[in-house]
Amino acid sequence: MPALIWFNEDGLNPQHQMVQDYADAPKVYVFDVNYLKQWAIAKHRVQFIYESLLEIPNIEIYKGETVATLRQLVTDHQANEIITTETPNHLIKSWQDELLKYTNLITYPEVYPATDSRSPRRFSHYWRKSDRAWLTLT
Amino acid sequence: MKRLRTDLEGREAIADYLQAEFSFLENTGVLAPHPGGRSAGLERLEQFQLEKYGKQRNFLDGEVGQLSPYISRGCLELEEVRQWALRHGKSNSVEKFVSELAWRAFFHLVYEEEGDRILKDMEKPKVSMRRHQTRLPEDIASGETGIPSMDTFIAMLKETGYLHNHTRMYLASYIVHFRRVSWRAGADWMYGLLIDGDFASNHLSWQWVASTFSHKPYIFNRENLERYAGSVLPGDPRKGDPFNYSYEELSEQLFGSEYQPERSRTSGSYR
Incomplete structure (x- = not known):
């Protein structure tokens, strides 16, 4: 199934498993202009992201509105699904939710040694529960 | 596009x-x-x-x-x-x-x-914040507070897009507790400036400092600042120094007598 790999700003690893699993898929990133303006994102972060993207072979970098741009790219590349990485970022999640209305979306999860869904609200409790998992080489 | x-x-x-x-x-x-x-x-x-x-x-x-x-x-x-x-x-x-x-x-x-x-108070604050400003004052945004240490930290943030974790805590504490600005105004500002800006680590750390995601507010005094940051700071004037007090004195000044801090381990006797 033709796929499109969409990188987000929380997942800029050129060696990520999704890149290996979908080796032939076009790879894209969108600088969302409204987001950059609304949150007054500094140039240092934009440059850091851009420099990181340049290490991803054949990356296509766009500026525009994220969902509209990706919908256009899905059409242009005749893709049936978008591959991306999971992030708790609520803004990126809202884009992912919007995209789901139009296409399939496969998200690769973040990996942690301890991911109890009932997360305590104090780090000391979390650490007491999971320090062994964190401090064990797997 | x-x-x-x-x-x-x-x-x-x-x-x-x-x-x-x-x-x-x-x-x-x-x-x-x-x-x-x-x-x-x-x-x-x-x-x-x-x-x-x-x-x-x-x-x-x-x-x-x-x-x-x-x-x-x-x-x-x-x-x-x-x-x-x-x-x-x-x-x-x-x-x-x-x-x-x-x-x-x-x-x-x-x-x-x-x-x-997480963009709103996770818990009730442990000290009063009802009168905190909801907008970041211009002197903080521009790094012209008049306190050389804080202005140095702000300049580092803007020039490098990065701050040591302890510096982030000093700045957040200064803005929320010493300047009485809502943690959200400070957190939004810092989020945009940091290369590693991340709502989870950034906004929840600000809430930790503010006491809306912790048991108590985080504050620092002159002794702590000099011990951990002194080597990179230009030196603050001693006259009118807002940090040059013991933790007990600072708690009283910043939060009033209703708030009873745990006894601090450091004496705060730098001055």
């Missing part, structure tokens, strides 16, 4: 190009000391002297990895950094460092559950 170039070489050329494409970005005129990319992240990991971390991590001139930009932006996976650390064998430094990685995951797990509710 517009496709951007990917054939540029050199950080200066990239900076000029991005300034032209995103003309609304504030131009600091300097390059950040952290170049983007996985290879730069791996290089930093290689240079990081983990064995010194346990003892030096709280000092602004101490050995810290400065890996946060690379982990936050996903150039390095948190799990691979954890495994790298554990391969050093057991030590206090390794445990401290891994627990800092766990803090990041902890914040992410809370954010995953709460979503954008």
Whole structure:
């Protein structure tokens, strides 16, 4: 199934498993202009992201509105699904939710040694529960 | 939508190009000391002297990895950094460092559950914040508070897009407790300026400082500031110094007599 790999700003690893699993898929990133303006994102972060993207072979970098741009790219590349990485970022999640209305979306999860869904609200409790998992080489 | 170039070489050329494409970005005129990319992240990991971390991590001139930009932006996976650390064998430094990685995951797990509710008070504040300003004062935004230490921190943030964790706590505490500005105004401002800006770590840390995600407000005094940050600071005037008090005195001044802090371990007798 033709796929499109969409990188987000929380997942800029050129060696990520999704890149290996979908080796032939076009790879894209969108600088969302409204987001950059609304949150007054500094140039240092934009440059850091851009420099990181340049290490991803054949990356296509766009500026525009994220969902509209990706919908256009899905059409242009005749893709049936978008591959991306999971992030708790609520803004990126809202884009992912919007995209789901139009296409399939496969998200690769973040990996942690301890991911109890009932997360305590104090780090000391979390650490007491999971320090062994964190401090064990797997 | 517009496709951007990917054939540029050199950080200066990239900076000029991005300034032209995103003309609304504030131009600091300097390059950040952290170049983007996985290879730069791996290089930093290689240079990081983990064995010194346990003892030096709280000092602004101490050995810290400065890996946060690379982990936050996903150039390095948190799990691979954890495994790298554990391969050093057991030590206090390794445990401290891994627990800092766990803090990041902890914040992410809370954010995953709460979503954008982390942008509001997670808990009732432990000290009164009813009269806090909801907008960041201009002198803070421009780094012209008149307190050389705080202005130095703000300049570092703007010029580098990065701050040592202790510096983030000093600035947040200064803004929320000494200046009585809502944590949200400060957190939003810092989020935009940091290369590693991340709602989970950033906003929940501000809430931790404010006491809406912790048992008590975080404050610092002159003695603490000099001990951990003195080597990188220009020196503040002693006259009218807002930090030169014991923790008990500061609590009384900042929060009034209803708030009873736990007794601090340091004497606060710097002056």
